[in-house]
Amino acid sequence: MSMTSAQKSGFGATLWDWLTTVDHKKIGILYLAGGGFFFLLGGLEAVIIRIQLISPENNFISAGLYNEMITMHGTTMIFLAAMPILLGLMNFIMPLQIGARDVAFPFLNSLGFWLFLFGGLLLNLSWFTGAPDAGWTNYAPLSIQSPGHGIDFYVMGLQLSGAGTLMGGINFIVTIVLMRAPGMTYMRMPLFTWTTFVASILILFAFPALTVGLFLMMFDRMFGSAFFDAALGGNAVIWQHLFWIFGHPEVYILILPVFGVFSEVFPTFAKKRLFGYTAMVFATFLIAFLGFMVWAHHMFTVGLGPVANSIFAVATMAIAVPTGIKIFNWLFTLWGGSIKINSAMLWSLAFIPSFTIGGMTGVMLASAVADYQYHDTYFVIGHFHYVIVGGTVFGILAGLHYWWPKMFGRYLNEVLGQISFWTFFIGFHLTFFIQHFLGLMGMPRRYWVFLENQGLDTGNLISSIGAFFMSFGVIVFLINIIYTTIKGKKAPGDAWGSGRTLEWTISSPPVHYNFKQLPLVRGLDPLWIEKMEGNEKMTPAEPVDEIHMPNGSILPFIMTIGFTIASYGFIYQTGNKYWLIAVFAGMAIALICMLIRSLKDDHGHHISKEELERVGD
Amino acid sequence: MSHDHSIDPKNMPKDPSKATTEGKYKFMGLWIFLGGETVLFACLFGTYLALKDSAAGGPTTQELYGMGLVFLMTILLLTSSLTSVYAIYHMKNNDFKKMQLWMGITALLGIGFLACEIYEFAHYIHEFGFTFRSSAFGSAFYTLVGFHGGHVVFGLSWIIALMVRNSKRGLNLYNAPKYNTFALYWHFIDVVWVFIFTVVYLMGMVS
Ligand code: HEM
Ligand SMILES: [Cu+2]
Numbered sequence: 001m002s003m004t005s006a007q008k009s010g011f012g013a014t015l016w017d018w019l020t021t022v023d024h025k026k027i028g029i030l031y032l033a034g035g036g037f038f039f040l041l042g043g044l045e046a047v048i049i050r051i052q053l054i055s056p057e058n059n060f061i062s063a064g065l066y067n068e069m070i071t072m073h074g075t076t077m078i079f080l081a082a083m084p085i086l087l088g089l090m091n092f093i094m095p096l097q098i099g100a101r102d103v104a105f106p107f108l109n110s111l112g113f114w115l116f117l118f119g120g121l122l123l124n125l126s127w128f129t130g131a132p133d134a135g136w137t138n139y140a141p142l143s144i145q146s147p148g149h150g151i152d153f154y155v156m157g158l159q160l161s162g163a164g165t166l167m168g169g170i171n172f173i174v175t176i177v178l179m180r181a182p183g184m185t186y187m188r189m190p191l192f193t194w195t196t197f198v199a200s201i202l203i204l205f206a207f208p209a210l211t212v213g214l215f216l217m218m219f220d221r222m223f224g225s226a227f228f229d230a231a232l233g234g235n236a237v238i239w240q241h242l243f244w245i246f247g248h249p250e251v252y253i254l255i256l257p258v259f260g261v262f263s264e265v266f267p268t269f270a271k272k273r274l275f276g277y278t279a280m281v282f283a284t285f286l287i288a289f290l291g292f293m294v295w296a297h298h299m300f301t302v303g304l305g306p307v308a309n310s311i312f313a314v315a316t317m318a319i320a321v322p323t324g325i326k327i328f329n330w331l332f333t334l335w336g337g338s339i340k341i342n343s344a345m346l347w348s349l350a351f352i353p354s355f356t357i358g359g360m361t362g363v364m365l366a367s368a369v370a371d372y373q374y375h376d377t378y379f380v381i382g383h384f385h386y387v388i389v390g391g392t393v394f395g396i397l398a399g400l401h402y403w404w405p406k407m408f409g410r411y412l413n414e415v416l417g418q419i420s421f422w423t424f425f426i427g428f429h430l431t432f433f434i435q436h437f438l439g440l441m442g443m444p445r446r447y448w449v450f451l452e453n454q455g456l457d458t459g460n461l462i463s464s465i466g467a468f469f470m471s472f473g474v475i476v477f478l479i480n481i482i483y484t485t486i487k488g489k490k491a492p493g494d495a496w497g498s499g500r501t502l503e504w505t506i507s508s509p510p511v512h513y514n515f516k517q518l519p520l521v522r523g524l525d526p527l528w529i530e531k532m533e534g535n536e537k538m539t540p541a542e543p544v545d546e547i548h549m550p551n552g553s554i555l556p557f558i559m560t561i562g563f564t565i566a567s568y569g570f571i572y573q574t575g576n577k578y579w580l581i582a583v584f585a586g587m588a589i590a591l592i593c594m595l596i597r598s599l600k601d602d603h604g605h606h607i608s609k610e611e612l613e614r615v616g617d
Numbered sequence: 618m619s620h621d622h623s624i625d626p627k628n629m630p631k632d633p634s635k636a637t638t639e640g641k642y643k644f645m646g647l648w649i650f651l652g653g654e655t656v657l658f659a660c661l662f663g664t665y666l667a668l669k670d671s672a673a674g675g676p677t678t679q680e681l682y683g684m685g686l687v688f689l690m691t692i693l694l695l696t697s698s699l700t701s702v703y704a705i706y707h708m709k710n711n712d713f714k715k716m717q718l719w720m721g722i723t724a725l726l727g728i729g730f731l732a733c734e735i736y737e738f739a740h741y742i743h744e745f746g747f748t749f750r751s752s753a754f755g756s757a758f759y760t761l762v763g764f765h766g767g768h769v770v771f772g773l774s775w776i777i778a779l780m781v782r783n784s785k786r787g788l789n790l791y792n793a794p795k796y797n798t799f800a801l802y803w804h805f806i807d808v809v810w811v812f813i814f815t816v817v818y819l820m821g822m823v824s
Contacts, residue, residue: 104642166653174646178638204649208657216664216760225749225756227664227674233671233753238664245660598775599782601791 020552022106023512024091027113029407031088032400034117038080041124043072043474050431050467053460062483063448066134068150069447072124074136075154078250080120081159082392085259086257087116087168089399090196092407094172096503097190099181099521101514102550104174105167107597111556112167118564119161126153135446137243139234140228144220148573155218156567160560162207162214162261169203172196181502182541183248183521187281190501190525191274194281195260196287199253205247213242222574229523237302244295252291254388256284258351258395259326264400265348266330266503270337271498275526276329283322283329290319300371309368322361327352338500344415347398350425354390358383361436380441380496385432397421397477405495410488413480420476427469434466500525505538513547516612547607555593562589632709633793640794647798651805658809661764662816665757669821672750676745678821687818690733691810694769697726698807701800710794713788716796720780723803727773734766758817763814769807775799 021027049069054059061069089169095103103109126132132154136141142150176197180189189197217239219225226232228239267274274280281296296304330352339345361383365371374380404412438459443450450456502519503510505527517540523529530538566586573579625672630636635644669678705718741747749759776799783792 170646170649170653173649174642174663178642178645204653205656208653209660212657212660213666216756217754219749219760223749225760226753227668227756229753231673233668234753235667235671235753238667239707242660242664246785595778598778598795603791 016554017552018093019557020110020407020554021074022102022110022550024095024103024106024109025407025512026198027109028088029093030113031084031091031116034120035081035084036114038076038120039082039085040474042073042076042081043471045069045076045469049073050464052448053450054365054464054531055461056454056457057449064133066448067135067446067544068131071132071135071138071150071154072127075123075132075158076120077388078136078254079158080116080123080253082254082388083165083394084116086199086254086392087112088166089261089396089403090172090199090257091168091404093503094193094196095175095179096406096506096510097193097501097529098176098179098184099502099515099519100175100179101518101547103171104179104285105171106550107553107556108167108224109171110553111559112164112171115164115167115563116161116558118341118560119157119159119164121206122160122564123153123157123565125149128357137216137247138239139243140217140220140239141156141230143217143239144228151217151511152221152571152574155214155221156571159211159214159218160563160567161318162210163504165203166207166211169200169207172200173204176200178612181515181521183520183526186525187278188521188524190260191263191277191280191284192257192260195256195263195284198284199256202249202253202256202288206246206253210246210250213239214245215448216242218312218427218570220541222570223486237299240299240302241295244298245292245592247298248295249288249291251384251387256287258392258399259284259397261395261402262330262348263350265344265398266333266337267500267525268402268496268498269342269345269349270341271340272333272337273500274329274530275332275335276325277524280323280329283325286322287319290315291324294319297366297368297371300368301375313366313368317363320359320363321416327356342401342414343412343421344398344401345392346418346421346425347401350421351390351394351398354386354394354428358386358390364470374439376444377439378435378443382432382435382439385435386421386429388413389428389432397424402496403503404484405491406503406508406510408485408488408492410484411491411495413488416476416480416483420480422473422475423469423476424473425473427466427473429471430466431463432466434462455573494527502526504536511615513607516547516615540615544609544611544612547612548604549607550604551602553597555597559593562586562591562593565589629791633711633788633790634705634708634797635735635794637790637794640790640797643794643798644801647801651801657813658761658764661757661761662812665761665817668753668757669796669817671753673754675752675755676747678754678824679739680712681745681747682821684818684822685736686733687814690730690737691814693730693733694807694810695728697723697730698804700726701803705797708788708793711788716788717780717784720776720796722818724773724776725801726779727776731773732765732768734762734769762817763796765806765809768809772799772803774805775802777778 052058052066130148130150132150134146143436216227220227226234228234263274294312294316297316300309365374401412439454443456491508493507495508519538520541564585569582570580634640700719701723704716707715749756779795
């Protein structure tokens, strides 16, 4: 059954396969491709920003377009690039690491991806009629008063993609709790699985706050409610609270998964077990927990009062402790190891000093009194790019180099990999290090131009040159992907020869049911244990028997189209009530899909024993 | 045989809704989802509490709220939670007819609740001119209570669809988890209402 669909070739069949897939590995690849596309888009926007700021009083783009550019850059990078790429890695790798054949809710997984993609596309459609321009933080009342439909696109686009992310989070939690292979106890789970788990918990508890904020914003802008309208008793600070109750956990959603990546890469290439595994798990939870207690450090200058500011300042500084524990554990993992340097390792090694600088400026910002000086200057821009680029982006690139052979069966090219690493790494520090000083000299963020002869010219020029270096690095990475796809060296199952975890026990790329027989896990780093005992393979935990797999479905895709049409209708019904037809039509499509899903039985299919034996391992 | 989801009456699993792995996943998935829903309602409650005194010259909480109707609504919804427990009890005894009957009663009570809520909203709008747009308090009130009402509507559609779909074919291991997850969701809606009853209405009447 399942094989016939794979054997049909031709563009139509392939397209249909990707549109209907519920395979976590294919969905992972879709996430990577979608996130990668938006990463390029966001990168282009960044370059345009840096060209505008290359010299004082530049006229490259207009003030209005500049506002749209910074808003779309931030929103795109956080919601549509960084997070989806991480979700892609999690989707592909985590089930392999726990020895599962799929995720708990394959249908929901596919729906989550399509919602993310169409949310992102919807948001970017705004470029044709006027993009959102109130910053990625979209503060009221600025966002309430912004004319046109830009902000409406922001609201609906993020609502869609946020719903998709929430589904992903729930799915991963249930998968990790209920689908671990025999013997895979919690404290034997690889660190990347742990951080996926904890990031999913953060998604679960953080995203609903954004959902509510976006609803209130939508009601105020489209239906005349008064949440943020001071004239009718509204309060604009509510938006800030809701946004940051979501927003601060969000930055940990971005960083924790790559902490997991580094915790896989270092042991593999140092040929040593991770130092302080238990402390790492504990620190992850501590960071996540504290992450919910600190949101108001983004609001020190709002006027919440000295007591609130002090509490939030102390809580914020406390996060540096578990983060420091992690940094030291990675260093101790490397200590005395037989270290092999390659692209994955370079990105990981570069992460340690870069991210530490970001952590240090974070602690500086956490001092509420000092933050009155730093707030809304380029110092903050410097801080968060050190943690997000030096942390999340480096981690994504480390993870991509590390797992590329597992995902696609071919190694990324080392030479190209190192060229793109060095140019990007140098470019990154050129761009952002100087921004700390620009900020301290008083250059505010989000301004269209800066004036001549204020000591800001050289710094901005250097920063812009750095951005070109980074772009060069990204382009070389793209070339690497193309080159690898065509000519890359083929990879065996244990691609690096020193793999420790379950994903390296199966072929590269894995068959669609992942494990012919579920493995028996006998401790932390199960593959390493078998290797140490001279075994070539994992001990199976079950005899070869037929395997139950879920069926593909086109419903998630159609459902998403329905929601997208409805969102479009919502945006435009403020001007012309005929657009309500789109709202109802879109909702009807989505609801009918839900009804079909609920009422039509779907028992999945089975891969027979004979077929499994024919395929071999 | 292993693909067959029907229940053998002589060999009843203790809890048909959790006899399959899919059933277990669904049940846990809904629990987790409710964790997120809790944050959603917490944010709406927070917003309401911040804005409840911003009546902008319109009616205040004391002028607006009355005990009678809201009390009736509370009784209706609490009872519907109880009847859904009966339904699940009968499910575990593999008594499909009784399960459908009690789920039906649950749905009827839910519809009763919804009717009261619609009446309440209409009453506020026509008698007091208290609308979604008249003040920040109005916006917050209708959003919080309306979100809850929306959840009731969704739950009702869900259970009615389930009952109609399965009316002819009886209980099996494939649809038992669906009834069970619905029941869990319904309890959650009930708990949220208890908070609305206390925080919005009771506190609104005294303060
Ligand atoms: C030791 C850890 C950290 C501390 C103490 C810290 C502290 C802070 C503080 C106090 C601010 C507010 C500055 C202001 O607006 O005046 C801030 C902003 C920010 N931080 Fe961090 N941070 C830390 C780690 C991180 C990490 C790991 C990330 C992301 C991966 C991150 C991302 C951001 C972002 C995006 C902003 C700016 C948001 C905006 O206004 O647009 N931070 N940080
Ligand atoms: Cu923060």
